[in-house]
Structure formats: C-alpha cells, structure tokens
Amino acid sequence: MSGIELALGSGFTDGDNKLDAYATKLKESNSGSDVMNNLSKETLDQGKKILLKMYICFKAMKMGFKKELRPFIELDGTFLKGKANRHVLVAVGQDKMKYYYPLACAIVD
Template structure:
C-alpha cells in the first residue's frame, strides 16, 4: 500500500500511517461492530412483530445495564413457520451443531435442525451465545420442548 501511495500520489508516508488509514476506511465501509450490536434490539422487535408465534429471546448483560451500557450476551430465534411446518411432517429427530465466530465479534452460533417428511434437513432455529456450556445449550433448545 505504501508503494502504491508513493507511486500514484507522489507522497512519502510511513507503513504505520498506511495501516491506520486502512483501518479507518474499513471501519467506515463496514460500520462499527458496536453499532451493529446496538441494532440487535431493533432486530429483536422486528422479529417479534413480523413473525407472530415465533420464539425469540434476547439477553443483555444486567451488570453493564447498571453502568449505562448495553452489552449483548445471547439470543435465540425459532420462527413460527419452521415450527408449524416441522409439526406437519416431522420425524422425531433433532440435530444440533455449533460453529465458532471469529474476528472482532467472537461467539458461537448454535443451530437446531430437524428432518422433514422428505428426509431433508429442516431448519428449526438458531442461537447466538458468548460461550458454550450446558446452560446455554438448554436455554437455546428450551422452545423445542414446548412444541
């Protein structure tokens, strides 16, 4: 990047300045991940309004709320359409899996899948948590027990 700036703009800059400029540009293009987490409440409200009967739960850190900050902890979503469709032609088999999220926003994405009447995978729901343990798995899968 430094060589391109020197060649194209005929300006001598340090590698440090190039890295700092690149970070500012990337933050501007992608938006701040803190801003994205601030939008989770709006996303939660929209899910509840546009998908009646869906099981949606979001949890923020209570300790941080006392200090005036909203820190996301976990969320799960089970759409009513998936629930109804699975009940219509389900097989009593549920698979669960997880994948680790990397980058600035670390966490774990949990998924619950069923098998439909055509022996195809059928998405039931997903959860987003900060760390994996028995409590988080049970909270994420609790809505299925109610079905």
C-alpha cells in the same frame, strides 16, 4: 467485556449493534415466534447494552416441524470470530426426503 456491545437508543452504527433492534422487530412482526435475547444487567447502568445470548424460533418453523418432519432434531454450530467470540448454534430437522429443515438458531457463549 464479553458479549456484543450495543449502543443505547436508535443510533445503531454497525451490523453487530443491530441485533437488539432486530430482535424487537421480529417480536413485533412474527406473533407466536420465540425471540429471546439476554442482556448484561451490569452494563445497563453504565449506559451500554451487552448482548450475551440470543435465541430465535419462528412460528412457521415450529408448525412445519410438527406437521411434516421426522421426530428427530440435530444440532450444529460454528464459531464467531472477532469481537463477538461466540458460537452460533442451529437446530435442524429432516423431512421424508431427508432434506434439512432449520428449526431454531441461537448465539451463545
């Protein structure tokens, strides 16, 4: 099965299984931020959650990009190894001093 398996209910046991709860807490505590997670619908009927994709962009990062950064976005990524077998992508911008500024991150297939 592809994706990161999440246990239903509040009994999360290891780090990977906390992603769904983390996304929920981010949505509650950061209004105006974009937090999206895509769960496999086929496995929900079997009592499991499989996280396929996740995207996070905080409101403060969006506002900082609009105010101070150059209108240019770079994308970088790396591989997750082990059970997850996914990619982590990060969108970054640059300020006037050419320092990198993270804008958003995603876990994808």
